[in-house]
Amino acid sequence: MAGLITMDDLSNDEILRILDDAERLLPVAQGKVYLPLLQGRILGNLFFEPSTRTRMSFETAMKRLGGDVVNLGDVKTSSVVKGETLYDTIQMVDGYTDIIAMRHPRQGAAQYAQDAATVPILNGGDGAGHHPTQTMLDLFTIRQAHGKLDGLKVVLAGDLRYGRTVHSLSHALTRFGCELIFASPRLLKMPAEIVEDLNSHGSSVVETEDLLSSIHDADVIYMTRIQKERFADEDEYTKVAGAYKLHAKNLEGAKESMIIMHPLPRVDEIHPSVDTTRHARYFEQAFNGVVARMALLCNLLDIEVPASIGPEGGDA
Amino acid sequence: MSNEHNMRRVTAIRNGTVIDHIPHGQAMRVLEMLNINKATSVPVSMVMNVPSKKMGTKDIIKVEDRELTQSELNRLALVAPEAQVAIIRAYSVAEKLTIELGDEVTNVVRCTFSNCITTNPREPLAHRLKVVSREPMALRCHYCGRPQDLEELIRNLL
Numbered sequence: 432m433a434g435l436i437t438m439d440d441l442s443n444d445e446i447l448r449i450l451d452d453a454e455r456l457l458p459v460a461q462g463k464v465y466l467p468l469l470q471g472r473i474l475g476n477l478f479f480e481p482s483t484r485t486r487m488s489f490e491t492a493m494k495r496l497g498g499d500v501v502n503l504g505d506v507k508t509s510s511v512v513k514g515e516t517l518y519d520t521i522q523m524v525d526g527y528t529d530i531i532a533m534r535h536p537r538q539g540a541a542q543y544a545q546d547a548a549t550v551p552i553l554n555g556g557d558g559a560g561h562h563p564t565q566t567m568l569d570l571f572t573i574r575q576a577h578g579k580l581d582g583l584k585v586v587l588a589g590d591l592r593y594g595r596t597v598h599s600l601s602h603a604l605t606r607f608g609c610e611l612i613f614a615s616p617r618l619l620k621m622p623a624e625i626v627e628d629l630n631s632h633g634s635s636v637v638e639t640e641d642l643l644s645s646i647h648d649a650d651v652i653y654m655t656r657i658q659k660e661r662f663a664d665e666d667e668y669t670k671v672a673g674a675y676k677l678h679a680k681n682l683e684g685a686k687e688s689m690i691i692m693h694p695l696p697r698v699d700e701i702h703p704s705v706d707t708t709r710h711a712r713y714f715e716q717a718f719n720g721v722v723a724r725m726a727l728l729c730n731l732l733d734i735e736v737p738a739s740i741g742p743e744g745g746d747a
Numbered sequence: 748m749s750n751e752h753n754m755r756r757v758t759a760i761r762n763g764t765v766i767d768h769i770p771h772g773q774a775m776r777v778l779e780m781l782n783i784n785k786a787t788s789v790p791v792s793m794v795m796n797v798p799s800k801k802m803g804t805k806d807i808i809k810v811e812d813r814e815l816t817q818s819e820l821n822r823l824a825l826v827a828p829e830a831q832v833a834i835i836r837a838y839s840v841a842e843k844l845t846i847e848l849g850d851e852v853t854n855v856v857r858c859t860f861s862n863c864i865t866t867n868p869r870e871p872l873a874h875r876l877k878v879v880s881r882e883p884m885a886l887r888c889h890y891c892g893r894p895q896d897l898e899e900l901i902r903n904l905l
Contacts, residue, residue, distance in 0.1 A: 437892065514869070516867075516869050516871065517867075517870060518870055518871055518872070535864075536862075537863065537864040537867065538860065538862050538863055538864065538890075538891035538892075538893070539858075539863045539864040539865065539888060539889075539890025539891030540890075542864075542889065542890045542891075542892075543864045543870070543872060543890050546872075557864075557891075558862045558891070559862070560892065561892075624893070624894050
């Protein structure tokens with residue numbers, strides 16, 4: 432069965448249909464309605480790299496829908512440390528579960544796993560490659576705020592070179608005709624091949640090192656963390672990272688409807704003063720990880736989400 | 748200079764394979780891709796940088812007493828996509844083959860990206876590159892999706 436390895440696995444119509452499903456599943460994600468659509472199904476969580484939000488939200492999503500989860504656990508204590516290949520691990524877990532969520536440090540690992548598995552694989556991040564379930568929750572958050580995806584002006588800021596989140600998201604936003612502004616230090620620019628790809632799809636991409644001047648007409652500002660270890664020395668990091676921080680006072684000229692997103696964890700790229708502004712959406716965004724993944728689990732397991740969900744879990 | 752003259756630079760072969768129209772300078776690489784090396788016992792002749800009407804200059808290889816198969820020849824698509832191949836039997840051309848670049852290049856070269864899953868030698872995987880464009884040739888790794896630099900790629904022969 433086909434999984435979700437990159438956003439190319441979904442058409443725009445499929446994306447919108449899954450976002451609609453997610454919308455209806457909100458009361459289930461919030462625990463207000465119990466709807467055991469995935470009762471009797473087991474998700475295998477294979478995280479070969481640390482993950483908090485992605486792993487936990489997959490687990491929460493499965494459990495809110497009445498399903499169960501088995502975890503690989505810490506790779507240091509699993510068979511991986513004994514030298515088991517990914518192929519063998521997948522063969523084993525494929526037999527135990529109905530669907531697999533996976534994160535792996537090597538790019539392409541999710542596609543390789545999907546080739547080896549009979550159950551669908553949900554790519555929860557492969558190296559600096561793709562992170563499509565994050566993209567789905569990001570799209571959900573954007574649509575929730577703006578009521579649409581198409582034609583928005585989206586600023587992606589910070590580490591655009593290594594951040595897989597922004598790679599997957601920029602491809603998806605382009606497909607919906609969004610205008611993209613990439614604001615990053617020169618060292619952490621969006622990889623040239625991605626910019627070329629986006630341009631070849633007729634998108635409008637602007638690259639800049641100046642985040643603050645992009646704020647006034649943005650509909651979305653998507654912040655990412657700049658990691659110290661990307662820089663040769665701490666002074667250089669401090670100098671560069673300082674230009675990619677948002678403080679509430681920077682937002683005075685922003686559109687009222689503009690939202691600020693962040694895949695989290697943040698360090699100090701978004702000052703706590705932003706948290707109480709109308710623009711902050713990053714905690715809702717993290718919560719949306721549950722509902723977006725619920726909708727994806729249902730879709731990949733071919734379980735139809737009811738057209739309306741009432742308080743008893745049936746039709747309203 | 749005529750084609751006949753080029754061919755006479757090395758003697759005609761009784762049986763075997765002639766690979767003509769190899770881009771100049773690529774003959775050594777073609778031999779490498781066909782696993783023709785010092786362990787090969789059959790006679791092999793190679794001419795390099797001979798004039799060609801079509802290509803300016805070209806290389807030619809003749810392998811005696813060995814008929815290369817279509818799948819062996821298809822491995823050459825990355826370095827000599829225009830090469831023309833003749834199977835020789837009793838001094839005559841018995842068959843003409845052309846190199847075919849399919850939709851995928853499998854187990855010929857390894858993805859050039861250092862963090863690709865294919866760099867783990869213990870994984871039992873096929874090295875698969877998708878052909879995304881023929882003219883100009885453009886390939887992407889089936890697994891990591893990275894576009895491949897052709898010059899770098901042919902240093903990654905399997």
